[in-house]
Amino acid sequence: MALSLNACILLLKEHHLLKSSAVQSDISVEMTGIAYDSRKVSGPTLFFCKGAHFRPIYLSMAKDNGATTYVAEKPFVEGNGLNALIVTNITKAMAILSAAFYDFPQDDLVITAYTGTKGKTTAAYFNRGILEEAYPKHVALFSTIDRVLGPNPDQRFKSDLTTPESLDLFHDMREAVDNGMTHLVMEVSSQAYLRNRVFGLTYDIGFFLNITPDHIGPNEHPNFANYLHNKMQLLVNARKVVINAETDHFDEVYAAATTTTYPDSIYLFASTDFEPARDDIQIDFRFESTEADTATSKFTVIPVTDKAAELNVGGHYSLSLIGDFNESNATAAIIGAGLAGVDAASAVPGIAKIKIPGRMESLAVSEHGTVYVDYAHNYASMKALLSFIEKEYNKPRILVVVGSPGDKGVSRRAGFAKVLTEYANVAYLTTDDPGFEDPADIIDEIDRDIDHDKVEVHKVLDRREAIEAAIKASGSNDIVVVAGKGADPYQKVRGVDTPWPTDMVVVTEIAESL
Numbered sequence: 470m471a472l473s474l475n476a477c478i479l480l481l482k483e484h485h486l487l488k489s490s491a492v493q494s495d496i497s498v499e500m501t502g503i504a505y506d507s508r509k510v511s512g513p514t515l516f517f518c519k520g521a522h523f524r525p526i527y528l529s530m531a532k533d534n535g536a537t538t539y540v541a542e543k544p545f546v547e548g549n550g551l552n553a554l555i556v557t558n559i560t561k562a563m564a565i566l567s568a569a570f571y572d573f574p575q576d577d578l579v580i581t582a583y584t585g586t587k588g589k590t591t592a593a594y595f596n597r598g599i600l601e602e603a604y605p606k607h608v609a610l611f612s613t614i615d616r617v618l619g620p621n622p623d624q625r626f627k628s629d630l631t632t633p634e635s636l637d638l639f640h641d642m643r644e645a646v647d648n649g650m651t652h653l654v655m656e657v658s659s660q661a662y663l664r665n666r667v668f669g670l671t672y673d674i675g676f677f678l679n680i681t682p683d684h685i686g687p688n689e690h691p692n693f694a695n696y697l698h699n700k701m702q703l704l705v706n707a708r709k710v711v712i713n714a715e716t717d718h719f720d721e722v723y724a725a726a727t728t729t730t731y732p733d734s735i736y737l738f739a740s741t742d743f744e745p746a747r748d749d750i751q752i753d754f755r756f757e758s759t760e761a762d763t764a765t766s767k768f769t770v771i772p773v774t775d776k777a778a779e780l781n782v783g784g785h786y787s788l789s790l791i792g793d794f795n796e797s798n799a800t801a802a803i804i805g806a807g808l809a810g811v812d813a814a815s816a817v818p819g820i821a822k823i824k825i826p827g828r829m830e831s832l833a834v835s836e837h838g839t840v841y842v843d844y845a846h847n848y849a850s851m852k853a854l855l856s857f858i859e860k861e862y863n864k865p866r867i868l869v870v871v872g873s874p875g876d877k878g879v880s881r882r883a884g885f886a887k888v889l890t891e892y893a894n895v896a897y898l899t900t901d902d903p904g905f906e907d908p909a910d911i912i913d914e915i916d917r918d919i920d921h922d923k924v925e926v927h928k929v930l931d932r933r934e935a936i937e938a939a940i941k942a943s944g945s946n947d948i949v950v951v952a953g954k955g956a957d958p959y960q961k962v963r964g965v966d967t968p969w970p971t972d973m974v975v976v977t978e979i980a981e982s983l
């Protein structure tokens with residue numbers, strides 16, 4: 470892969486991003502490397518000076534390691550002697566130049582993208598499962614949990630971000646294409662739009678699952694309007710659009726979709742119980758629960774409109790992942806697969822076997838209750854989870870182990886207090902990624918808003934001890950919910966990812982020791 474200085478200048482001008490340039494070398498000279506991290510520079514490289522914690526010394530280091538051109542929002546003396554491209558927006562410039570450096574890999578992939586406050590990972594996993602049934606070993610995945618760039622085990626690795634930085638995104642797409650991938654299913658966070666990680670990228674199919682207040686605070690979105698605005702950007706960058714008609718703020722979301730997409734390429738889905746508030750829209754797909762037990766969910770997808778019927782994905786489905794909210798996620802995945810040309814013959818077996826690390830994993834503990842480990846980590850997802858358990862198990866005694874992260878999502882703390890008061894009998898408040906905050910303070914903040922007449926609260930800082938105490942306190946008909954971390958293999962403590970065996974491993978170890 471390579472990109473000439475001349476091509477960089479032309480691209481930046483075309484996108485109205487170039488403020489000025491200082492050219493020190495032959496303009497046709499090619500750069501064979503691209504990086505935003507000085508530690509990754511080797512040989513003639515295009516280097517981006519970006520980020521809240523960027524320090525000019527990184528540019529000196531990049532220069533020492535062979536960088537020949539830097540891109541920044543202002544000139545740096547440390548860059549003297551290098552070609553300088555001064556731009557109006559560094560993250561947009563990085564996205565445009567990265568796509569070109571990796572030779573536009575998106576053009577060789579059918580891309581399906583999911584956004585929503587909750588359900589992105591689940592729907593993406595389901596969608597990939599169906600596509601893999603139809604196109605085995607040809608479907609890449611960019612998810613919060615992992616990135617799959619090829620069919621071999623060494624082409625699958627853990628994700629650091631839900632949606633990677635643009636440079637990493639286009640790098641990974643290129644690798645996926647070179648590994649023979651024809652399809653990509655990806656999650657797109659609102660943060661990805663806020664930070665221009667997907668600037669200039671068009672998806673073949675874009676999904677809007679739902680929106681509830683979350684990710685608002687330092688380092689994330691300044692307010693809900695900004696969160697919603699960024700989430701809706703996915704819709705104006707997709708050729709075909711699918712919207713969950715049950716989402717909050719439907720009117721704004723639908724209006725965003727119609728700004729760039731004709732109604733015949735916009736699909737709506739909802740459960741059979743749902744009555745739309747307006748009569749000028751038609752729901753294309755309905756889904757209906759038919760049966761559920763504690764191991765499987767069964768439901769039917771019903772095409773309602775002619776354009777929905779053309780996709781041939783109507784029928785009866787079964788999931789290995791319980792939770793009524795997962796039937797909504799699965800319906801989204803099934804429609805996504807249909808739009809990518811797959812019919813029910815592949816969709817039914819493709820989705821049936823999918824399990825997702827840290828999502829509704831369960832273990833029945835002898836002489837104690839059934840334990841669920843789940844990634845629910847805000848009010849809406851915890852409510853979806855606990856209300857499902859309350860209904861499915863006919864109002865069992867519910868013991869919940871939960872904490873809330875430090876340095877972000879501060880609104881989640883009050884949300885947990887509310888949902889615990891609504892559904893839990895016993896709460897074990899514990900540590901979850903405290904970052905630079907004191908976990909005891911976070912616990913106190915959650916505890917403050919809990920109604921203690923309704924919930925018995927225990928504060929147990931050590932997460933393993935909290936899980937153990939909850940399991941030991943549970944009786945055979947009780948349900949223990951260990952929430953918030955899913956399959957996270959670490960606790961973020963003071964800037965360090967401290968290894969954590971994962972909640973399910975801890976639950977299993979405790980169960981075996983009893």
Ligand SMILES: CC(=O)N[C@H]1[C@@H](OP(=O)(O)OP(=O)(O)OC[C@H]2O[C@@H](n3ccc(=O)[nH]c3=O)[C@H](O)[C@@H]2O)O[C@H](CO)[C@@H](O)[C@@H]1O[C@H](C)C(=O)N[C@@H](C)C(=O)N[C@H](CCC(=O)O)C(=O)O
Pocket residue numbers: 505506507508519520521522523524527629630631632633634658659660661664684688689
């Ligand atoms: C607020 C935010 O999103 N920040 C992201 C952003 O940081 P940044 O651009 O400010 O960069 P920085 O960390 O200040 O680093 C400065 C620069 O110095 C460079 N550097 C550093 C050291 C060195 O020796 N040499 C060097 O060149 C670094 O490579 C970097 O380019 O770019 C970094 C990668 O370059 C990300 O790791 C970082 O994500 C932080 C850790 C984060 O927590 N992000 C969260 C909020 C996030 O993005 N979450 C969403 C999911 C939300 C959801 O669940 O819906 C996501 O998509 O994951």
Ligand SMILES: Nc1ncnc2c1ncn2[C@@H]1O[C@H](COP(=O)(O)OP(=O)(O)OP(=O)(O)O)[C@@H](O)[C@H]1O
Pocket residue numbers: 585586587588589590591592613631656678679794795797798827828829843844845846849850851853854
């Ligand atoms: N459609 C939904 N509505 C409400 N809650 C949901 C829905 N789907 C999943 N959940 C809950 O949210 C949790 C996280 O689900 P998932 O990982 O699929 O969402 P996500 O959008 O990828 O989340 P995040 O952005 O936090 O990574 C699940 O473990 C479940 O408890």
